[in-house]
Amino acid sequence: MKKNLNHFSALIFALFSGLIFGIGLILAGMANPAKVLAFLDIAGLWDPSLGLVMGGAIAVGLVAFTLAKKRTRSFLGLPMNLPTSRIIDQRLIVGSLIFGIGWGLAGICPAPAFVLLGAGSLKGIVFLIAMLIGMGIFEYIENSNK
Amino acid sequence: MTIDWLNFTPWSALAGGVLIGISAALFILLNGRIAGITGIIGGLFKPAKNDMGWRVAFTLGLIIAPPAWQLIKPLPEINIDANFTLLIIAGLIVGYAARYGSGCTSGHGVCGISRLSPRSIVATLAFMGTGFLTVFIVRHLLGA
Numbered sequence: 048m049k050k051n052l053n054h055f056s057a058l059i060f061a062l063f064s065g066l067i068f069g070i071g072l073i074l075a076g077m078a079n080p081a082k083v084l085a086f087l088d089i090a091g092l093w094d095p096s097l098g099l100v101m102g103g104a105i106a107v108g109l110v111a112f113t114l115a116k117k118r119t120r121s122f123l124g125l126p127m128n129l130p131t132s133r134i135i136d137q138r139l140i141v142g143s144l145i146f147g148i149g150w151g152l153a154g155i156c157p158a159p160a161f162v163l164l165g166a167g168s169l170k171g172i173v174f175l176i177a178m179l180i181g182m183g184i185f186e187y188i189e190n191s192n193k
Numbered sequence: 194m195t196i197d198w199l200n201f202t203p204w205s206a207l208a209g210g211v212l213i214g215i216s217a218a219l220f221i222l223l224n225g226r227i228a229g230i231t232g233i234i235g236g237l238f239k240p241a242k243n244d245m246g247w248r249v250a251f252t253l254g255l256i257i258a259p260p261a262w263q264l265i266k267p268l269p270e271i272n273i274d275a276n277f278t279l280l281i282i283a284g285l286i287v288g289y290a291a292r293y294g295s296g297c298t299s300g301h302g303v304c305g306i307s308r309l310s311p312r313s314i315v316a317t318l319a320f321m322g323t324g325f326l327t328v329f330i331v332r333h334l335l336g337a
Binding site (some may be wrong): 054057058059060061062063064065066067068069070071072073074075076077078079080081082084085087088089090091092093094095096097098099100101102103104105106107108109110111112114115116118120121122123125126127128129130132133134135138139140141142143144145146147148149150151152153154155156157158160161162163164165166167168170171173174175176177178179180181182183184185186 | 194195196197200201202203205206207208209210211212213214215216217218219220221222223224225226227228230231234235238239246247248250251252253254255256257258259260261262268269270271272273274275277279280281282283284285286287288289290291292293294295296297298299301302303304305306307308309310311312315316317319320321322323324325326327328329331332333
């Protein structure tokens, strides 16, 4: 019974975390692709706002992850799933470089794509579907290489 | 470099960033999970027992954020200049490459840097670099 209750509260907190994340993106202006591109356009009229979004998020995150690293179980008693890989390989670098190109083309990254769906933006939904297909292609290629 | 003071929104940017940080903090401290959207969605492509619920719940939270916001006030403007062809190309690239590089702006950029992960710091520098470069090429060299 207690286990089921914990499982249920974990789902509620996951939903709540996603909601807070989404509200944060909207408030920050990250759900507006034009504002994201205005940040990436240093040579034009530059809107530095998104630097402060990263700064604010990391300031809170530093405290939370310092605490998280000291724990083996979460406050709900769940295992801590902290990444352990420390290898800086070609996949990480090439993948990230290409990711930045896609981000710079439309001004949309994965989390805001889901917020745009919730906002009912047709263009956002088209991007989201293409993004999910892209992830599916990745999965397909990974599996066929095994 | 010319700063666009008219559209610079330091306080809402900072407050929004703090909310994103709080979300990531809650998610790791309560659920023991990294708030990285690419990883969360990626896991849905290879279904495993007892590993789906939290992924769906977090994603649902992102999706209901705009309607929840609208209960209190109208949504801020959303402007997408890209046409449908460009959106499809960008979406395919973002989806594929975020998985290939093991993360995006949330996983590497927010959580990874907060963990002081060397991998995430390198990844973030890489995608920020090509993000700036891409906009420079599109807007100032191609003049689109």
